Amino acid sequence: MVELKPGQLVRSLAGRDKGIHYLVLQEIDDRYVLLVDGRRRPVSRPKKKNKAHLQHYERRVELGEPPAAANISDSQVIKYIKDLVPAGGLSEEEV
DSSP states (O other): OOOOOOEEEEEEEEETTTOOOEEEEEOOSSEEEEEEEESOOOTSSSSEEEEEEEEEEEOOOOOOSSSHHTTHHHHHHHHHHHHHHHOOOGGGGGO
């Protein structure tokens, strides 16, 4: 499996949230990560998601170690995602 780091941009490929962009908050184990988007999934209630159901991008922001990641606000997460995802979306070349 791919190692995902805190602050990395991902997009859901499966489930009700298909197509939604998230930031990785924390890697739980080899299979699962905790994701936030600041709106549907705030920092106080991250989503647990299987890595196999995610498309990962090389784009990321520095959130720090997992304890420091808890100090970010939902508005910061929304801004980070907005900055990382261009208005037209990401092309296949940017994967």
